[in-house]
Amino acid sequence: MNSGREVSDGRLTVEGFSVAARAFADKWKIHNQSFPPWSWVPLINRTLHLSNQEEGYLSLEEILILSSLEESPEDESLNVATDCLEKEESVDHTILVQNQENEAHYYDFHIVYSSSYKVPVLYFRGYCSGGQPLSLDVIKKDLPSCSVSLLHESKWTFITQEEHPYLNRPWFKLHPCGTEDWIKLLSQSSISTGCQMPVDLYLVSWFSVVGQVVGLRIPLEMLN
Amino acid sequence: MSEKETSPAILQFAPLNSSVDEGFWHSFSSLKLDKLGIDDSPISITGFYGPCSHPQVSNHLTLLSESLPLDEQSSIASTSHGNRNKCPVPGILYNTNTLESFHKLDKQSLLKAEANKIWDDIQSGKALEDPAVLSRFLVISFADLKKWSFRYWFAFPALVLDPPASLVDLKPASAYFSSEEAESVSAACNEWRHSDLTTDVPFFLVSVSSDSKTSIRHLKDWEACQGDHHKLLFGFYDPCHLPNNPGWPLRNYLALIRSRWNLETVWFFCYRESRGFADLNLSLVGQASVTLASGESAPTVPNSVGWELNKGKRVPRSISLANSMDPTRLAVSAVDLNLKLMRWRALPSLDLNVLSSVKCLLLGAGTLGCQVARTLMGWGIRNITFVDYGKVAMSNPVRQSLYTFEDCVGRGEFKAVAAVKSLKQIFPAMESSGVVMAIPMPGHPISSQEEDSILADCKRLSDLIESHDAVFLLTDTRESRWLPSLLCANANKIAINAALGFDSYMVMRHGAGPTSLSDDMQNLDMNKTNKQRLGCYFCNDVVAPQDSMTDRTLDQQCTVTRPGLAPIAGALAVELLVGVLQHPLGINAKGDNSSLSNGGNNDDSPLGILPHQIRGSVSQFSQITLLGQASNSCTACSETVISEYRERGNSFILEAINHPTYLEDLTGLTELKKAANSFNLDWEDDDTDDEDVAVDM
Numbered sequence: 072m073n074s075g076r077e078v079s080d081g082r083l084t085v086e087g088f089s090v091a092a093r094a095f096a097d098k099w100k101i102h103n104q105s106f107p108p109w110s111w112v113p114l115i116n117r118t119l120h121l122s123n124q125e126e127g128y129l130s131l132e133e134i135l136i137l138s139s140l141e142e143s144p145e146d147e148s149l150n151v152a153t154d155c156l157e158k159e160e161s162v163d164h165t166i167l168v169q170n171q172e173n174e175a176h177y178y179d180f181h182i183v184y185s186s187s188y189k190v191p192v193l194y195f196r197g198y199c200s201g202g203q204p205l206s207l208d209v210i211k212k213d214l215p216s217c218s219v220s221l222l223h224e225s226k227w228t229f230i231t232q233e234e235h236p237y238l239n240r241p242w243f244k245l246h247p248c249g250t251e252d253w254i255k256l257l258s259q260s261s262i263s264t265g266c267q268m269p270v271d272l273y274l275v276s277w278f279s280v281v282g283q284v285v286g287l288r289i290p291l292e293m294l295n
Numbered sequence: 296m297s298e299k300e301t302s303p304a305i306l307q308f309a310p311l312n313s314s315v316d317e318g319f320w321h322s323f324s325s326l327k328l329d330k331l332g333i334d335d336s337p338i339s340i341t342g343f344y345g346p347c348s349h350p351q352v353s354n355h356l357t358l359l360s361e362s363l364p365l366d367e368q369s370s371i372a373s374t375s376h377g378n379r380n381k382c383p384v385p386g387i388l389y390n391t392n393t394l395e396s397f398h399k400l401d402k403q404s405l406l407k408a409e410a411n412k413i414w415d416d417i418q419s420g421k422a423l424e425d426p427a428v429l430s431r432f433l434v435i436s437f438a439d440l441k442k443w444s445f446r447y448w449f450a451f452p453a454l455v456l457d458p459p460a461s462l463v464d465l466k467p468a469s470a471y472f473s474s475e476e477a478e479s480v481s482a483a484c485n486e487w488r489h490s491d492l493t494t495d496v497p498f499f500l501v502s503v504s505s506d507s508k509t510s511i512r513h514l515k516d517w518e519a520c521q522g523d524h525h526k527l528l529f530g531f532y533d534p535c536h537l538p539n540n541p542g543w544p545l546r547n548y549l550a551l552i553r554s555r556w557n558l559e560t561v562w563f564f565c566y567r568e569s570r571g572f573a574d575l576n577l578s579l580v581g582q583a584s585v586t587l588a589s590g591e592s593a594p595t596v597p598n599s600v601g602w603e604l605n606k607g608k609r610v611p612r613s614i615s616l617a618n619s620m621d622p623t624r625l626a627v628s629a630v631d632l633n634l635k636l637m638r639w640r641a642l643p644s645l646d647l648n649v650l651s652s653v654k655c656l657l658l659g660a661g662t663l664g665c666q667v668a669r670t671l672m673g674w675g676i677r678n679i680t681f682v683d684y685g686k687v688a689m690s691n692p693v694r695q696s697l698y699t700f701e702d703c704v705g706r707g708e709f710k711a712v713a714a715v716k717s718l719k720q721i722f723p724a725m726e727s728s729g730v731v732m733a734i735p736m737p738g739h740p741i742s743s744q745e746e747d748s749i750l751a752d753c754k755r756l757s758d759l760i761e762s763h764d765a766v767f768l769l770t771d772t773r774e775s776r777w778l779p780s781l782l783c784a785n786a787n788k789i790a791i792n793a794a795l796g797f798d799s800y801m802v803m804r805h806g807a808g809p810t811s812l813s814d815d816m817q818n819l820d821m822n823k824t825n826k827q828r829l830g831c832y833f834c835n836d837v838v839a840p841q842d843s844m845t846d847r848t849l850d851q852q853c854t855v856t857r858p859g860l861a862p863i864a865g866a867l868a869v870e871l872l873v874g875v876l877q878h879p880l881g882i883n884a885k886g887d888n889s890s891l892s893n894g895g896n897n898d899d900s901p902l903g904i905l906p907h908q909i910r911g912s913v914s915q916f917s918q919i920t921l922l923g924q925a926s927n928s929c930t931a932c933s934e935t936v937i938s939e940y941r942e943r944g945n946s947f948i949l950e951a952i953n954h955p956t957y958l959e960d961l962t963g964l965t966e967l968k969k970a971a972n973s974f975n976l977d978w979e980d981d982d983t984d985d986e987d988v989a990v991d992m
């Protein structure tokens with residue numbers, strides 16, 4: 072029985088993913104308190120044989136980025152003639168008249184295991200406070216400039232839009248086809264463990280690269 | 296009369312804002328399509344909100360896919376109670392079937408109905424048991440499931456206090472409590488928030504004893520709280536972040552407090568968080584002054600307000616989700632992704648734009664036409680026109696991959712029409728059209744009555760070739776390829792020719808037209824320029840195209856070929872076209888031979904070599920590439936013929952069709968033959984190299 076305690080070929084088993092995910096979430100909670108913690112979303116009816124844990128994915132949601140008002144999408148209903156509500160409802164002075172503040176953009180991140188590539192995949196999406204989804208162009212404006220150039224130059228990863236494996240809606244994701252290769256490179260450069268990478272550290276190492284692409288940095292302490 | 300400075304200001308509430316997650320619309324669309332149909336009765340839904348968690352942004356009342364009554368199973372565990380940021384709140388959705396009925400909804404009475412429910416819950420005591428009902432809400436919507444756009448309008452009914460409550464004092468909670476009390480309140484709140492049983496109860500009592508011990512109690516424990524407190528506050532999860540205003544839920548809360556407990560002074564606690572813990576700097580404590588009801592026995596329902604504004608205006612909101620819901624768009628992005636992956640992982644210099652914009656004309660929608668069309672689609676080519684005058688026959692569907700049995704039933708569908716339909720079924724974003732037309736052929740003389748319609752067909756064919764970028768010659772006779780070859784040479788369009796024998800195939804690309812090079816170069820040396828052009832299908836002929844069909848037996852007329860050939864030849868034809876399109880010289884690219892290539896990627900084209908002709912056989916499972924130059928005496932693409940066509944137009948065509956020897960005379964083939972016949976050749980010991988023999992197909 073392969074306990075999968077170490078990874079030597081850049082890939083993870085589905086049990087390894089569960090283990091790595093919990094280790095990652097725990098370390099994040101301790102070292103990265105400027106962000107909310109990742110939560111594990113179990114998939115119902117899909118338990119793993121070996122550890123009796125559920126299959127699932129990691130979720131970090133509602134990360135807020137404030138941007139200037141110009142970014143907000145076109146709302147065509149504004150062009151509709153004012154409704155006759157005007158006459159019916161009298162002005163209520165107890166309602167605070169609010170100024171238009173900055174547009175808030177929210178981001179959700181999911182780390183999902185891909186059984187075909189045998190590596191984790193980062194899915195993400197952005198939306199406004201009203202719920203309207205953000206296009207990739209708008210999202211790229213929210214990313215720090217180093218992320219955008221990383222995306223542009225990197226041959227390891229690029230953003231595609233594909234159906235989320237469990238939510239049946241298109242999400243953006245960082246394509247996993249290069250992951251196996253660069254994880255192997257990462258593990259080879261780790262002196263202490265030779266070419267092996269402990270499963271516990273897999274997601275941390277993986278995220279140290281992938282997170283940069285979407286502007287999420289992890290503190291160095293997490294890598295110990 | 297001057298304003299008294301000491302008179303308290305009217306308490307102003309920050310409106311609650313809505314947020315509808317994309318998932319809600321997805322689930323609602325499924326519900327409407329699968330279950331509801333045109334049924335527009337109101338639907339009970341659940342909204343979710345939580346206390347403010349960010350100092351600069353208020354929280355919203357959110358609708359998620361779980362907001363709809365649970366029906367189908369999902370692979371995610373559904374949100375049950377106990378989610379700290381999702382306090383469930385009952386709501387109702389009125390969705391109309393047309394935009395007109397959306398605008399005609401009587402908003403005031405709908406709002407009043409929901410406000411009445413809140414009032415009833417207050418009177419009956421239900422609001423004490425389940426205080427979330429104080430935040431009951433209403434949504435009206437119109438879901439356009441053809442365009443995947445959704446128009447909606449939220450209302451958060453608030454019972455209006457008359458006269459309005461006034462604000463005596465409002466300050467951050469940390470300023471109101473002593474530091475000991477603050478610590479104790481924070482701890483108690485965090486505990487309340489930590490427990491699954493209480494975390495989603497958005498209204499509660501905060502009781503602080505004189506020795507700074509805090510306990511948080513349910514509203515229904517009001518009586519029990521009397522007497523043993525030093526400070527008693529009405530706490531609630533406040534989604535609003537503003538420092539000077541409490542959030543909307545306080546409105547109905549005050550109505551409840553006034554109605555149940557007859558208090559004139561209300562101390563309230565706007566609970567807000569940051570980083571998942573109580574934040575007493577962000578949270579507010581305030582004192583409101585409420586005018587009691589004038590003691591009537593049967594309290595009447597107050598007025599209500601609460602329609603959400605859209606950027607300050609009283610209009611509904613709308614959202615378009617076509618990009619993530621329209622199946623055609625989803626298919627397009629999936630197909631595009633596939634091609635991009637190919638480029639990303641294997642061929643970084645692949646030009647995908649040229650493929651998606653190229654217009655292909657397929658002459659012939661039979662075995663070759665169907666295979667070519669399918670492979671073109673695989674390359675992301677969207678613009679395909681079919682020309683075929685035949686109908687789908689019963690023997691066709693097994694070999695012609697775009698047709699099915701239905702196409703041949705009855706009198707049979709026209710192939711050009713059936714092919715277009717089939718492409719659309721495979722991929723809805725195809726731009727495809729069909730032309731039912733026969734191609735005029737030399738050697739099939741026409742009567743004078745037919746002349747006009749034949750010439751019209753010629754014109755039509757010429758126009759089609761002009762308006763496309765690449766032409767595939769996929770007909771089933773030799774002579775039907777003559778006119779298209781000529782027209783392509785004339786217009787300098789890429790022509791790909793594929794032909795089948797019984798167990799062999801030939802695929803080639805025609806060279807550029809003779810007038811493709813500049814006039815200056817032409818005048819210099821005609822022979823030289825011709826040498827640089829690759830040949831066409833007819834360049835090696837020594838006779839003009841003739842009638843090859845009459846007097847053949849029936850089974851020879853309908854070409855019989857091994858079924859594996861058409862897919863092979865069709866696929867090679869498309870790969871050859873893509874090679875031409877990716878080559879920097881395009882139609883002028885010189886021909887490569889596989890024996891001469893360096894192996895591996897050519898610098899010129901990322902795809903490899905670009906041959907002129909490919910010939911193969913399934914009897915040998917072999918394939919070779921050939922190179923042929925254009926012939927000065929070619930009946931289809933030579934300088935002579937093209938200039939004659941340009942000069943004489945229709946009369947040239949008619950003569951070529953009616954008198955096949957005309958072309959031979961014109962091009963000098965007649966002379967050539969005479970010369971050849973008068974030459975005695977010794978054929979013994981002549982080892983003909985296979986590669987030099989032109990196989991007549």
